[in-house]
Amino acid sequence: MTLRMRVLRVCGLLSALCIALPLSAQRPVRRRPSDPPPTSRADSLKADLDRKAEKIELERANKRTAADSVGGGAVVEKDRVVFTLVRPKIRSLLATERSTGHYVWRVDVTTGEPMSFVVTTDTAVSGDNLSRILRASHFRRCDDPLNISALRCAGAMSGSARISDNELRLESRDTAIVAHLRKFRPAMGMHHTFEPHGRFYSDQFHIVYR
Amino acid sequence: MVNALFLVLHTLSLPAATPARSVGNVASVRHMASGAADSLATRARLTQSISEFHLAWQRAWRESEKARSANALSDGLANRRSPFATCRPDAKPELLVTRKISTGDSLEFGLYQHRLIRSRQTWYAVCPTWLISTSVNNADDESRSLDGALIPAWRTRIHTLRDALLRQLDSAAIAWPADGWIAGFRTRFRIDQGDTIQALATARSCQSDAWWCAALLGYTYARQENAAEAERAFREMERVMPPAKRCQWDDVGELLPAIERKHYSTIGCKERLELNARFWWLADPYFRTAGNERWVEQHARRVRIVLLNALAQDERYVWSEKSGGDALAELVTRYGWPSYTAWLGDSADRVQTLYLASHASPRAAPYTTFEYTLDRVHTIPSWQTVLAPFTAGETSWFLAKNNDDGLMTTDWWPDEHFRRARRLVQLGDVQTATLRRQSHIVLASAVELRHPAIKLVVARPATGSGSTPPTSPITFDVMLLTSSAPNRVDSLAQVVARPGSAVAMRGLIGPGPALVSIEASASGGIPLDARVRFGVQPPVPLDSMKPREIALSDPVVIDLGEGKTDIRVPSEDLLDHMMGRVQLGATERRIGLYWESYGISATDTVTLSIRITSDAGLSAARRLGMAINVASNPNRSIEQRWTEPDAERGTRTLEGPVPVQMRTIVLNLSQLDPSPYIIEIRAETRDGRVAVSERRVVLTR
Numbered sequence: 001m002t003l004r005m006r007v008l009r010v011c012g013l014l015s016a017l018c019i020a021l022p023l024s025a026q027r028p029v030r031r032r033p034s035d036p037p038p039t040s041r042a043d044s045l046k047a048d049l050d051r052k053a054e055k056i057e058l059e060r061a062n063k064r065t066a067a068d069s070v071g072g073g074a075v076v077e078k079d080r081v082v083f084t085l086v087r088p089k090i091r092s093l094l095a096t097e098r099s100t101g102h103y104v105w106r107v108d109v110t111t112g113e114p115m116s117f118v119v120t121t122d123t124a125v126s127g128d129n130l131s132r133i134l135r136a137s138h139f140r141r142c143d144d145p146l147n148i149s150a151l152r153c154a155g156a157m158s159g160s161a162r163i164s165d166n167e168l169r170l171e172s173r174d175t176a177i178v179a180h181l182r183k184f185r186p187a188m189g190m191h192h193t194f195e196p197h198g199r200f201y202s203d204q205f206h207i208v209y210r
Numbered sequence: 211m212v213n214a215l216f217l218v219l220h221t222l223s224l225p226a227a228t229p230a231r232s233v234g235n236v237a238s239v240r241h242m243a244s245g246a247a248d249s250l251a252t253r254a255r256l257t258q259s260i261s262e263f264h265l266a267w268q269r270a271w272r273e274s275e276k277a278r279s280a281n282a283l284s285d286g287l288a289n290r291r292s293p294f295a296t297c298r299p300d301a302k303p304e305l306l307v308t309r310k311i312s313t314g315d316s317l318e319f320g321l322y323q324h325r326l327i328r329s330r331q332t333w334y335a336v337c338p339t340w341l342i343s344t345s346v347n348n349a350d351d352e353s354r355s356l357d358g359a360l361i362p363a364w365r366t367r368i369h370t371l372r373d374a375l376l377r378q379l380d381s382a383a384i385a386w387p388a389d390g391w392i393a394g395f396r397t398r399f400r401i402d403q404g405d406t407i408q409a410l411a412t413a414r415s416c417q418s419d420a421w422w423c424a425a426l427l428g429y430t431y432a433r434q435e436n437a438a439e440a441e442r443a444f445r446e447m448e449r450v451m452p453p454a455k456r457c458q459w460d461d462v463g464e465l466l467p468a469i470e471r472k473h474y475s476t477i478g479c480k481e482r483l484e485l486n487a488r489f490w491w492l493a494d495p496y497f498r499t500a501g502n503e504r505w506v507e508q509h510a511r512r513v514r515i516v517l518l519n520a521l522a523q524d525e526r527y528v529w530s531e532k533s534g535g536d537a538l539a540e541l542v543t544r545y546g547w548p549s550y551t552a553w554l555g556d557s558a559d560r561v562q563t564l565y566l567a568s569h570a571s572p573r574a575a576p577y578t579t580f581e582y583t584l585d586r587v588h589t590i591p592s593w594q595t596v597l598a599p600f601t602a603g604e605t606s607w608f609l610a611k612n613n614d615d616g617l618m619t620t621d622w623w624p625d626e627h628f629r630r631a632r633r634l635v636q637l638g639d640v641q642t643a644t645l646r647r648q649s650h651i652v653l654a655s656a657v658e659l660r661h662p663a664i665k666l667v668v669a670r671p672a673t674g675s676g677s678t679p680p681t682s683p684i685t686f687d688v689m690l691l692t693s694s695a696p697n698r699v700d701s702l703a704q705v706v707a708r709p710g711s712a713v714a715m716r717g718l719i720g721p722g723p724a725l726v727s728i729e730a731s732a733s734g735g736i737p738l739d740a741r742v743r744f745g746v747q748p749p750v751p752l753d754s755m756k757p758r759e760i761a762l763s764d765p766v767v768i769d770l771g772e773g774k775t776d777i778r779v780p781s782e783d784l785l786d787h788m789m790g791r792v793q794l795g796a797t798e799r800r801i802g803l804y805w806e807s808y809g810i811s812a813t814d815t816v817t818l819s820i821r822i823t824s825d826a827g828l829s830a831a832r833r834l835g836m837a838i839n840v841a842s843n844p845n846r847s848i849e850q851r852w853t854e855p856d857a858e859r860g861t862r863t864l865e866g867p868v869p870v871q872m873r874t875i876v877l878n879l880s881q882l883d884p885s886p887y888i889i890e891i892r893a894e895t896r897d898g899r900v901a902v903s904e905r906r907v908v909l910t911r
Contacts (some may be wrong), residue, residue, distance in 0.1 A: 100250060101258070123254075124250060195311075198261050198521025199533075
């Protein structure tokens, strides 16, 4: 292979890759629960695309919810559920109104069989870094949905929470929660944010099933 | 002012956090110990429970408002309410509401977006107004009971939830009996629950700061409408309150118009104490009843603000100053809690939140109207009156506005108002005279019990429990009172009079200026009071007159009563026939005049004159007409002069160290054009001593 041919081949590969990436983004590759965890570079790329696809899906859900006058959204997959709560001012609010108490994020699904869970610390906390507060918080399922104080919700539940920009993302792979949602397929839910100084916010969100 | 409230609140807020302890990997998040020794953990849990209750209440309220809105939307009420609910500081006045209320509505006047109250921190603002609709489906006045904002179907559920919350607060109070924050919530929620008896017990058992416990007690009494006990508790609160806090708490700046508010803010705490005392004395709606309802109401408002402000948000409103809570605090300070708050729904909220966001202001949804019933009175006088109370005239107070039928109207909006249990109206014209006696002054006042509202109750008397009209005619119990200083009220006379009649009363007062108040309460369970108030600066009594000094009393216009009143024999008893006004109708041109001279004995030669001069300003046309001799000068005076002693004149003399002479005369003013006139009486002795007095009367058509 001549040098000219080699150069052309590398250019061709590069251009193919350049074209392939946006195409892949437009046609998201969904990762199945049965799929092996990503190991190779290709898998890593695939996982990246997967996340992009998920984001697009969430954005779509958010757009729809915005159009329907609600905030946030949830995407239920086979093995997990991701709640994205829109809270534009929360970061600055927390930064300026530091106080001691419980930060509570509560999700209520009222249609079908009611289901509630909360994300909160076990004891009162003081701090103004939301990410750190979230890392110290736990997911707790409410045994008596809708009718119980958030701090008395004690049911075991797995999940993770992270804050990005102005979004709060709650993800749970708890099989009972996912199974509950998939069984009753509620279309809407409510989320409430309680801050230690007594401020609270409520928003409705749509639930998308994939 | 609001800052002051926040400072007051500071004592009720959470104390400093306990030392941090690291949990897991979160070094900067400080976890509070939740052991029995730590009230912080208790408060944190209570805060969460209270917030959840607030959320539940708000849900119930939103559902209630949605249920009401179907009807409201159909008749366009939502459109009318929109500018008040989504109140914007930068809205141009001409874009504000000036719509007429539909003819089907009993309110006859247009509503205007009155002076808005804007937050000093954000673009959040509130636009208080009168009730936009006279009836709201399934709503009670929420200024009396918060749950009145809920439709009845929700009230029971909320009652149950609040009961559970109260049990939790009560348990916490056992562990933390000295916690004022807990005591505040227990009292507040018991009042919201409609259980003022238990609220009173809670306030009495308070073991927090003495001033705060007294404040809670006063607040509870105030909500029970027991003004006398509330005043006692609030006085105790002021007594034990630290001076700096009291200065902030007592700040009345927000009740004043903008210019006066600025002036007030420059006054130091010490000077304010005296000024505030005078302010509230003058704002007392009714001197004859013990206590000052307006002062009590103000303290109750202050406590309410602190209670609602104890968390960043109450059931609906965001009290955090950074979210515009200062505007809410000012609203409550000036007008109290509204009677009805309409919510226009999520869409309106979103639009308003976007508006606030466009001005970098945090959201404060839900946004509502703040509507007040018309039965409010503005008892605070003009600032000029506060500075010089004894120069006050009948018009120094503007209590409320009503139409000719006695109905309250919406075309006014004061800097503050409050609701009395009984309607209070202002009587019109009054005639007052001061007559010198040895060491005192006789104060004589007459007023007519005429007011459209009085006419209204006479025509349509309230019947109390049943629909049977009262058998006995409506009467008014009228009192003549004076007050020379805060907390000092003297009752001079009391009579029972019929509506529409003239009431003449007199009594002795000491030397020195005083505030005079004629106060009339309707009988027969009719919740109507009437008053007129003004300052008098009486002359010195006889024993303080200088040697050889002469003086005249105010001339008193006597009602001749179609010839029934005999004024030929001058006497103080003629004061019983004083006219209750100095506006004389077309059939009242013949009047009697009574006056006294001091320092002139029966043997002194004195020249007396009565001069009547028009007090009307002359128009340019009139002045031109007079210049070219085609118009007469209405200000040309008419004078009658005579010399005494004169056996034909029935002057009566009371001899003494300073002799007092009583004189009367009948005047026929029928030749005079309708206009205001000054009747001047002048006495001149042979040795050149002169005394003058005058009375202004208005001749009407």
